[in-house]
Amino acid sequence: MNTKKTFEALLEDASIRHWVYENRNQPTHVWEEWARVQGIEGVYLQQLRIFLSELEGEPLVLDENYIQARVQSALQKAKEIESIKFYDSQIIEESPKTFWRIVSDYWVVAASIMVFVGLGYLVYTAKQNQPLPVVSFDQKLNLSHQEESFVETTNPNKRNKMVVLPDGSTVILQKGSKLKYFDSYNTQNREVYLSGEAFFEVVKNPQKPFLVFTKDIVTKVLGTSFTVKAFDDDKEVKVMVKTGKVNVIQQKNLNIKDITEKTNIGGISLTANQQVTYQREEHKLIKAELNNPQFLSLNNNNQSFTFKSTPISDVFIQLSQAYGIEIVFDEKVMSKCTFTATLGTEPLDEKMKWICAAIDAEYQVSGGRIFVEGRPCR
Amino acid sequence: MRIKEIPPLQEQLLWNNFRAGDEMAFTQLSTRYYRMFRHYGEKFTTNSQIIEDAIQDLLVNLWVKRASLTEVESVKFYLLKAFRNQLFKTLRTFSTVPFEDNFQENFSEASSEMFFIENESQQEQQSKISYFLKQLPDRQREILYLRFYQDLRVEEIAQLLQIKPQSVSNIIQRALLNLRQHWELLVPFILLWLL
Structure with missing residues (x-):
């Protein structure tokens, strides 16, 4: 009796294996009959049956409805991710990760700005065939520039969007707003173009002034936090300062040379809890004290947060509520993680870096949302 | 499945x-x-x-x-x-501890219930085969599983486990040779059962 050849030959035969698996629960006589018809020794068939069953191991009981539900849930999740990516690629070109340069050496005070600029960019009046000697704000914001690439973010949603600039400065872009910056950002100075409303947290760097261009006015920052509100359809444009010093000037009065050469570009200077209103019809800048300043939901003066062994989910919830930015993380995985520190005026990007370093997590901004990938803590 | x-x-x-x-x-x-x-x-x-x-x-x-x-x-x-x-x-x-990709022994605990058991000798064979599979190295067991349960080709298994196809063939041969030695001990039982 050549046990080896026969058993192994049967085992190698895929069609026989299939039959064995299909019929493993049939009674003996079915097996004997099949063995007879196939001309297989019953002994080997029995060996095969036992061997293959052992190879299979425990039977798996999974409800068909369960599988269907799980597949649908995966598809749903995938589409969600996709819609963000699609949106990014269509409207936004997020600043790539490599841009995230850590400039912590520079900054002493972070600046936050809120800028409200008009929605007029939606009505695009093309003037492509009229080259102007000086590139206007409208052109900077609305034309696609052949000679220089740029990053543009639009937020049509109710929820705020987070944009991290190449130097780590953070912009919280609000509903119906558009922000654009060019590759030359952070070379001589840091220029951003805004239409709508945004809250800026600017990394301090006296060598490279931070300038927010809106339709009518320019806001210059060295190291402060402020808000600018300038919707095209509104009669007024507002700049509100949260911390530090801000300089506001009408665009037509701006001398390009002054941007880098002078600390003061003229116009009006503002300090903490002051605001300036620009009356569009009268072309006037009016300065006033802010009685009850509202900067997002950051209700204290220096947007500081104190955490003491705070569960990480609470940390994220607090930040998320304060900035109006969605933070996506796996609560289960990081359920045992806590965070202890006081976070001050640093931009949200910097805050997230501190937190993630403490809990050995990573984070990235996609579609204006923050995604945290963490590990379980002990 | x-x-x-x-x-x-x-x-x-x-x-x-x-x-x-x-x-x-x-x-x-x-x-x-x-x-x-x-x-x-x-x-x-x-x-x-x-x-x-x-x-x-x-x-x-x-x-x-x-x-x-x-x-x-x-x-x-x-x-x-x-x-x-x-x-x-x-x-x-x-896992907090480094993970080794072990093809663990998670099979056959419930195997005695999983298919039609005709008599004692069959049960005995089964427990012997179960034992045989358990004492195989993880990799060998995984290869047998992929080859005879999942119907993968030798080349596919080699690619999956990042080893040479010849090694896969050798491992299968060795395992089956080993198995045959087990079988030989079992043959008398099987014959009894057939009679």
Whole structure:
């Protein structure tokens, strides 16, 4: 009796294996009959049956409805991710990760700005065939520039969007707003173009002034936090300062040379809890004290947060509520993680870096949302 | 779970439709292979949550990356391989201790109930085979599983485990030789049973 050849030959035969698996629960006589018809020794068939069953191991009981539900849930999740990516690629070109340069050496005070600029960019009046000697704000914001690439973010949603600039400065872009910056950002100075409303947290760097261009006015920052509100359809444009010093000037009065050469570009200077209103019809800048300043939901003066062994989910919830930015993380995985520190005026990007370093997590901004990938803590 | 054979052309069609963004094709493929993922996964860990997470991540990634997927010779092999990679990735993030990709002994505990037991000698054979499989090294056991349960070709197993096809063949041969020695001890029982 050549046990080896026969058993192994049967085992190698895929069609026989299939039959064995299909019929493993049939009674003996079915097996004997099949063995007879196939001309297989019953002994080997029995060996095969036992061997293959052992190879299979425990039977798996999974409800068909369960599988269907799980597949649908995966598809749903995938589409969600996709819609963000699609949106990014269509409207936004997020600043790539490599841009995230850590400039912590520079900054002493972070600046936050809120800028409200008009929605007029939606009505695009093309003037492509009229080259102007000086590139206007409208052109900077609305034309696609052949000679220089740029990053543009639009937020049509109710929820705020987070944009991290190449130097780590953070912009919280609000509903119906558009922000654009060019590759030359952070070379001589840091220029951003805004239409709508945004809250800026600017990394301090006296060598490279931070300038927010809106339709009518320019806001210059060295190291402060402020808000600018300038919707095209509104009669007024507002700049509100949260911390530090801000300089506001009408665009037509701006001398390009002054941007880098002078600390003061003229116009009006503002300090903490002051605001300036620009009356569009009268072309006037009016300065006033802010009685009850509202900067997002950051209700204290220096947007500081104190955490003491705070569960990480609470940390994220607090930040998320304060900035109006969605933070996506796996609560289960990081359920045992806590965070202890006081976070001050640093931009949200910097805050997230501190937190993630403490809990050995990573984070990235996609579609204006923050995604945290963490590990379980002990 | 073993996958019911479907005509290769039909499977290729499903795969291609899925790559082109057909949700129905994706759903069909995923549903078809779901049990296979779970079954294979359970050979590595008893934590079904980890396996479920790995399957979710795999399916999400497949859909998101569908456009960059290419034609494949065997859909089943592609998915099995992708799942294995995802599972190890998931296991690594879950476990605090470094994870070794051991093909564990999670089989045969319930095997005595799982199929029709005719008599005692059969039960005895079964426990001996169960023992035989248990004492095999993890890798050998996984190879036998992939070859004879999942019907993978030797070349596919080699690619999956990143070893030479010749090594796969050798391991199978050695394991079966070993098994035969076990069988020889068992033959008298089997003959008794047949009589």
